[in-house]
Amino acid sequence: MRSQGDTNGAGPTSRRTLLAAAGGLTAGLVGTAGCLGTADEVRVLAAGSLAAAFENGVGPAFETDAEFGYAGEYYGTNAVLRLVVDGTKHPDVVIGADVALLRDRLYPDHVDWDATFAANEVVVAYEPTTTLGERLAAGEPWYDVFADADDGEIAISDPDVDPLGYRALLLFELAEREHGLEGFRAAMADRVAHVADEPRLLAGLENGDRACAVAYRNMATERDAAVRRLDDAYNFGSRTRADRYAQASYTTERGHTVTGSPVVYNATVPADADDPDAGRAFVSFLLENEALLTDHGLRVDDDVPRFHGDPPEGISP
Template structure:
């Protein structure tokens, strides 16, 4: 069952063109007032973990090739879907980090198709100069380090706003079962700090206020932080283990119960988009330029893209 060693020594994701130096890029990407108004091009509302990949990679390349503008805004998937359903935001393209969540919220009124285009997985990011970080760097099991950590030393994303947040809690639950750690999920849920803005999750490691964070692999790659890779039994990175991941669940503050699932991103063009042609052109560009995604630490394997529903003409399965 175990394909990765939770006791392994430290690893380090490579830097991607010095993006987000000192956190400067992602600090300005989330919840910007006035975004997604009018633009001569495409308006995209996307999962916060894709902020750097879209803002510094895909978006500028799309503008250069298409001659259209790119305007993006980034939130946790739960939060952004509420903004769409409540008609607070009116993007052309919606991109989420939980394929079922997007379908449950947007079908059939706001969308009738989507495409899965990239994958990810959970990792433990850490600051080696901290006591928990030093223990992780020394090869101790991450769950032992977490169990001993002081309150506030570990950061997770907000589970009521973001799949990364509830996947962190489900990680704790699955690890509890895997390693016989009675009460581990509840203890970690009480002890971890919840960060509302997903792209800011790793800022605490860089400014010295946090020791560890449960993050996506691409986020660690972009910030060039030390990481501990996790066993596939609970890192949500192996599609073959989808049934196992689904045995853990979380009920959000608004009453929706979500099950664990592999980390896969999907995109759709809203049925009432202001500029559906620009939306379709952007999604097509995204699918045709997967190197822009892999350059930012995302996985695009042979099984992707996968279509759900009936994609419109111009976006070919």
Template sequence: MRGDEGRSTASRRAMLAAVGGLGLGAGCLGSDGDRVRVLSAGSLSVVLEDHVGPAFEADTGIAYEGEYRGTNVVVRMVEEGSKRPDVVVGADVGLLRDRLYPDHADWDVAFAGNEVGIAYAPGTDLGTRLEGGEPWYEVLRDADDGELAISDPDLDPLGYRAAHLFELVEREHGLEGFRDAALERAYREPNEPQLLSGIEAGNRACAVAYRNMAVDHDVPFLELPDAYNFGNPAYADRYARASYVTDEGYETTGSPAVYNATVRRGADRAEAGRRFLSALLENSGLLEERGLRVGESFPRTHGEVPEGIEQ
């Protein structure tokens, strides 16, 4: 695995302690039985660590422990047994089901969608051109080596959705060689939660990112048409025209960007996991505030979802 995508919970713990001092705390936290371990797609690191997790602790008194990695890495670690989370959250419903069913899960709940676009630094040449209305693919075609960042396609769905995006636009606009050239020139960020750090630090001009990540980091975000943003299920057949094979040999096909979650089979704290999943479903308004898509189509269940999970 390239890079350590785990995120420390120390800053969030300090914040929770401060909340407790105001009389809104969760009570006694941190005992071995009163916690839930969540292994999640990296693009949800901010909303889970800074928002849903603290709210869950305050409501239940159960300590939240989150770890955030590319979904490909998440499922691999569960498969290999190197991580034993209570809850698994992925950014591609097909990936979680293909890799974790039936040995590690036999049900899941799709709870939110996202969309892909271009996050950018407004003071750069590429950012200025994007703001000026030039076709985004023409702007990206002129990017120098490393100016454009993508998440690593071999580690998470956001990365291979960038490859899908490049393939779709190449076909639509007759841009021969666009996909391969863009993948070759782009910087591949192995730590998905850090994808936009280069823009914030002034080292990158733009990145193929999810909307919620731009919201989390307060970075300008160029919306793409539904035909390219992987956010509209009505375009699922169009998205499926693109594909990418990871270095593990897993063939990905373009699909709407949807998150799903499950309580791992054999989880040490299955009841806490189910309570957390219920809390996640109940916080749809908070997810929307953070840039995710949660409408009447969510939640959607797959398999026999156990009793006790509010839907």
């Protein structure tokens, strides 16, 4: 059986390793590929940015409400989808942080419907005691601060396995256009450090290894990190700016080209789920309990849930 380390560095985080995600998320134990959960549990394979919200909120509440336990694993969305496509895992629920990416990779062979249920935005998290952090706290433009950073002072997640990683690079490109910063994306791409495991992205701020990180807003909220919010023109948080975001693109090392898009999460139950009844019960619960998401820094807009394809009986608008 292949170990979890075989997913190009996109390490998993499970309930056993997320003992205190909101106050100091640490990762230790690693599961084994193909062995997600046990009987009478819903097995959820989800984007890494949802780890704390699901382990500390959604999962426990679902266990209290339903007849199933909860077993979650979290990776960058590219890695999540690859595990499903490759047949390495057969989860009951798949959740991604890029709507188009999930549909491109899983339709029509693995799924024929999905539901969008929450949104997010990209922010700059920082450690206020660092030089860069002091400048951000003083109100200097974030792009001027980033331009003066040393190699490795700023962290992003791995753009080849995680939408947050490539959104960071697209952020640099869109900011370059917005503010006339010639060569900004290329310079930042050479300067930032890549963190393979999204749930560990902000740990570098806490242990003194990094000054800043490009993160999702909910991740910074969970870790109580100092945050510089970004303009809607490039924070991937505005659905009305979707056309603008799509002007930037990134091609992964595997040759897959992605374009910028708003940060929206979608969930589905794969056709080969081990327990589709558990999967449908979890998705229904997720759609009906938006406070569990907003309490953990996610945004639930008035126009969700939205469905693509025909959801099964019991999951409806």
